Amino acid sequence: MFCKSDAAGYREVLPGISMKTIVHGELTLMTEFRLKKGSILSSHEHIHEQTGYLVSGRMILFIGDDAYEVVTGDSWNIPGGVLHCAEVLEDSVAIEVFSPRRDEYLR
Numbered sequence: 001m002f003c004k005s006d007a008a009g010y011r012e013v014l015p016g017i018s019m020k021t022i023v024h025g026e027l028t029l030m031t032e033f034r035l036k037k038g039s040i041l042s043s044h045e046h047i048h049e050q051t052g053y054l055v056s057g058r059m060i061l062f063i064g065d066d067a068y069e070v071v072t073g074d075s076w077n078i079p080g081g082v083l084h085c086a087e088v089l090e091d092s093v094a095i096e097v098f099s100p101r102r103d104e105y106l107r
Contacts, residue, residue, distance in 0.1 A: 001025060015039060016088070021105045022095075029101040035059065035088040043085040048098040050078040057092025061085075 003023045010018040010032075016039025022030045035041075035057065043062070053075045061068045061076060063084045070076065078084050098105070 010034060014041065017041060019105070024101055024106065027101060028097055028099045029105055030095065030097050031105060033092075033094045033096065035086075035092040035094065037088055037091050039088045041086040041088075043083050045081055045083045046102075047080045048100060048102055049080050050084075050096055050098055052076050052078075052094050052096040055093040055095060057088070057094075058090040059092055060087040060089065062087075 001023050010020045012018045016036035018034045020032050022032055024030065054070050054072055056072050058069070058071050061070045061084070063076065063078050064082050068074075068076070
């Protein structure tokens with residue numbers, strides 16, 4: 001699968017948090033998240049392993065019992081089944097890959 005950059009296709013999933021599935025395969029899925037300053041991603045967990053990269057911005061990422069100040073260029077991995085949440089400190093853009101593929105994120 002190949003996907004050209006396109007400004008369309010984002011959907012708001014929580015107040016101040018929009019996402020778009022960029023590309024996916026049989027086993028993985030890549031998304032772009034646009035996060036507005038002050039938005040909160042509440043604590044949750046899922047079966048998917050989640051690997052992310054902060055393209056721009058700043059946020060606090062909570063993974064299990066640990067808290068990290070994430071700045072542009074930082075990356076993370078969250079194993080499946082681990083509670084995590086985030087507090088967005090600046091307008092931010094994050095790219096995340098999920099495995100197995102999150103079918104609910106397909107268009």
